[in-house]
Each structure stands twice: as C-alpha cells, then as structure tokens.
Amino acid sequence: MEEKMPRTVENVKKMINSVHKNTLVGEKMDFYNKWADTYDQDVAILEFHSPIEAAKSANVHYQGDRAEARVLDVACGTGAVAKHLRACGFERFVGIDGSTRMMEHANRSGLYQELKISILGKEPLPLPKGLTSTDSFDLVVIAGALSVGHVPVNAIRELCRVCKPGGFVCMTSRCGEDNLEYKADLEAEIKKMKEEKLWTKVAVSQVEKWEKATTSDSYISGTVYFYKKS
Numbered sequence: 001m002e003e004k005m006p007r008t009v010e011n012v013k014k015m016i017n018s019v020h021k022n023t024l025v026g027e028k029m030d031f032y033n034k035w036a037d038t039y040d041q042d043v044a045i046l047e048f049h050s051p052i053e054a055a056k057s058a059n060v061h062y063q064g065d066r067a068e069a070r071v072l073d074v075a076c077g078t079g080a081v082a083k084h085l086r087a088c089g090f091e092r093f094v095g096i097d098g099s100t101r102m103m104e105h106a107n108r109s110g111l112y113q114e115l116k117i118s119i120l121g122k123e124p125l126p127l128p129k130g131l132t133s134t135d136s137f138d139l140v141v142i143a144g145a146l147s148v149g150h151v152p153v154n155a156i157r158e159l160c161r162v163c164k165p166g167g168f169v170c171m172t173s174r175c176g177e178d179n180l181e182y183k184a185d186l187e188a189e190i191k192k193m194k195e196e197k198l199w200t201k202v203a204v205s206q207v208e209k210w211e212k213a214t215t216s217d218s219y220i221s222g223t224v225y226f227y228k229k230s
Helices: 009-019 025-045 050-061 080-087 100-109 153-161 177-195
Strands: 070-074 092-097 114-117 137-142 163-174 199-212 219-229
Touching (some): 009 025, 025 100, 050 163, 092 100, 153 163
Parallel strands (some): 070 137
Antiparallel strands (some): 199 219
C-alpha cells in the first residue's frame, strides 16, 4: 500500500478485496498494520455500517446498567464500535485485536480501559486480571471480522465463553456473494449453540445498505445477531 495513493472509491475497493482474501494470519495482520493509518477514511468511503449497526442493536436490546457494563470489543480495530457504543451510554471497554497498529489508533481514542493483542480463533480470548470466564463481560461485540478469510466460524464459542451468564453477544456478518458459504456455516454454528442451550436468540436484524459492493456500484446487505448467554 502506498501512503500517497489517493483515497478514491476504486482503490479503496481494491484494498477491501485484498483483505478479504483467505491469506495466512501473519499476512493478514501485516496488511492491517499497513492499512491502519487510512482505515477510518477508507471504510467511510465504502459506507461500512457494521460498527454503527452493532451499536444500534445493543442500544435497543441490551438490558442492564450501561454505565457499569463491561464491554469486550473483539477485533476492535481503531475503535469504531466503542465510539458508537459510548454514544449509547456504555463506558467500560476492553479492546482486543491482532494488529498492533490498529491498537495504537484505538489507544489514542481514549475509549478503552484496557487493550490486548489477541487473534480470535488462534488462542483463547484473554480476560482482564482478576476475572474468570464466568465473571467477565456483560456485552461481547464483534463487528466486521466474522467473514471469509478472517475469524473461523467455531471461534464464536469463545465469544460466548467470556460473556457472563445473562450477558449478551452481538455479532455481525456481511452478505456479499463471496461470504455466503461462510455466513451459512456461521448461522449453523449459532443454531447449534442455541440447541446446546449455550444462548438464546434476542434478535437477528437484516440491514440492506451494509456497505458499498466492491464489484459494482450497488450495496450489499448484512446481518446483526444479538444473543443472550444462558
């Protein structure tokens, strides 16, 4: 990526297509490290709505004291989800991401009480000091990383594990043509976990204008899943 490359819709689409490739984890993190400085600008150009739609779902469906709620922002990137959740009254954030450069931007946002380097699907999610897996987060959010070439489908069990009983898990996934098989597998895993009584469905919302498509001038849709841990 060239730093002086103009941020046009077309070259941003090329960036997005590159990151969607099913590359090795190390290559993916290198890509995000290089992308961090223009990430917010680029996703704004593509009208990427995953962070705000996740926050909207939490705003409607979360039950509890938002100011006291512990929120885990998985694949937090530069902090977009926490920014929108803060506007909804949430105040206590722990961020997790695999990219050190993205974490630097998130740290500068001033939104997070703690930030940790971790790659979901490669290792267990870390917990803040003094917390256990049954006394951890009131709300776990992952917006944008549940797609082909990113987080493996079965890693959503980690999201459930670190959520406290009665807490909530909010997940998003896009409906682009290249992601349909992944999304079907994701929904099958969500259903299986429901059948295992790990969580119950609160809401599943379809959003038509999720982001601009990378292969045309139209938009693709996306989905927000909001579940309550049993």
